[in-house]
Amino acid sequence: MDSEDDMHDANSVDDDYYSGDTAADYCSDDDCGDYEFMDHDFEDPHDIVAKHQQKNYVVLNEADIRQRQEDDITTVSTVLSIPRVAASILLCHYHWSVSNVHEAWFADEDRIRKTVGLLERPVQFSNAKLLTCGICFESYPLDRISTAACGHPFCSTCWKSYMRTSIDGGPGCLMLRCPDPSCSAAVGQDMISRLASDDDKGKYARYLLRSYIEDNRKTKWCPAPGCEYAVEFVVGSGGYDVACSCSYGFCWNCTEEAHRPVDCSTVAKWIMKNSAESENMNWILANSKPCPKCKRPIEKNQGCMHMTCTPPCKFEFCWLCLGAWTDHGERTGGFYACNRYEAAKQEGAYDETERRREMAKNSLERYTHYYERWATNQSSRQKALADLQQMQNVHLEKLSDRQSQPESQLKFIIEAWLQIVECRRVLKWTYAYGYYLSEDEHAKRQFFEYLQGEAEAGLERLHQCAEKDLQNYLTAEPPPNDFNDFRTKLAGLTSVTRNYFENLVRALENGLSDVDTRGGCSNTAASSKGGAGGKGKSGRGKAASKTGGPNDDSQRQIASLFLFVLPLGWLLLQKL
């Protein structure tokens, strides 16, 4: 267990330097989940997403869902002493909340029976040998006639097509009633099983299962394409990021991909912006001018100022002043200048439109800056995921042979890759965060960019080491014999990078309030170092939100923060 000891060492060093704040965090919030995480099998890449919180969700496969649904039906059926079908109908009406069913039922059973369509009076069958179907008006012997609890008679054929029509209409079929318009008797799964076609029975069962997830306040389907797992979430228990067993990580609240530490509304804005037509408009505004004659937008990507619009317009004009080209020539400055434009500009004639174009261009450039970095980290993460797979499936075995080490001793490599994947995700979202961080909040922006920069640099080092350095040990002949040094380096980098990112995440999650409350921070740091353990953290969190210090000495605060973080890097470098 060399590697893990190393990791623990590295961690504890950081923790001391991290003012004990970090250490306190681990133990109070996660029940030391971080350390548990290290001892896991690294089969599940999603653990890394979950590691920040105690798992407040459960991933359900179809069998689990069925089991839970059956259990809930059993509970209601037992407690209310009603048949299972009736219990299922009731649960459907109450969005699968057992407690709501109980509450409503015991408050006013009669009313509930009426609204849901569970009639209490047993059916009075007439003594007639033949009954007329209320749909096809044919007479049938009793064995061809079926009724819901109300006793309205319909023949099997008509029931079958009635059910088909309803099931084809969608999940509304779960609330099916007797066809008689004046009757509200419920038609449950027992009748469906008896009377519908096999195909329809299957569809109905599917809707019933889906309803259990979709109508339930506590469960959602995993949004990954083709994934059939659902996730049950303990509402009100903090972080929304969940990791499905299909390895897709998503936000349970907004069902976008996992985006901690950025909040759902920022993500929604950002995604909207990325897809919005408005950005296209912005681009057109910034990079094109309308043809002065036909008004079609024209992008000038090269060449001289003499423009000719595309047919059928074919208007020839000057790009700069937008005047007809016939007014131009040698005397206006030739093909690459336009002194009509220069003169008019001097008089301020073009200011308004020019200024708008300039603004659009600036805002577009700013957006492009963040978008590119967001997208790059996204693709970098995809690549890292693929590398991780490759490492698990192919390289690990090879490396184990070449270095004569059991695979269990190489976990640190997988862990490094998991860290890279997670960091790429966080880093990606910090660019969405950065885009919406107000330009006016100078201190916050500086602090954010500092944290982001440090985290990014750390990640690049780690990524480099895991990607390039490792190649040596996989391919070089003979295998280098300094593998233990490599282990120390990679494990160290993994740990440093994790700390950088945890810092970043925490800072963003409390709205970068640390720049205002530097004093409170160091105080608690001291106290938790002194053995206060888990209590330090919660105290600090509150202090941070209460005391919003004045902004004017934020510069000094940042400076001291820098001094505070730097020795950590130093120490690690020496250690490596």
Place this chain on the structure above:
Amino acid sequence: MANSNLPRRIIKETQRLLSEPAPGISASPSEENMRYFNVMILGPSQSPYEGGVFKLELFLPEEYPMAAPKVRFLTKIYHPNIDKLGRICLDILKDKWSPALQIRTVLLSIQALLSAPNPDDPLSENIAKHWKTNEAEAVETAKEWTRLYASGA
């Protein structure tokens, strides 16, 4: 022709419509297409449509009775739940349709709609507004239209 395999239910309904018509309503199938009915509804007494004879068309789609019949006014009518193309806003013709309903019940419901316009669930926004702001005047217009368009039949 499609008439050859007409469901027994439609034949039965048609026979009954012809043999015992509902008061104030007549419906007879077209000779070319037994699923297409020419309908006449008399304006109910004590309604602005009293004295009018309103022509409608009714069509039974392939899925009938699992799907509702398609009905529309051919005679121009001033009514908040009927638009200028004659389309009718009536729940049983849409989501409240049940296969246990019939042509007869549909036509009786339309007749009832003439007696009791429902401006809160309008199809024609303007007429509904008129009805709600100045009912007396709207009723006058409805009477006027009845005289103008529904008296000649």
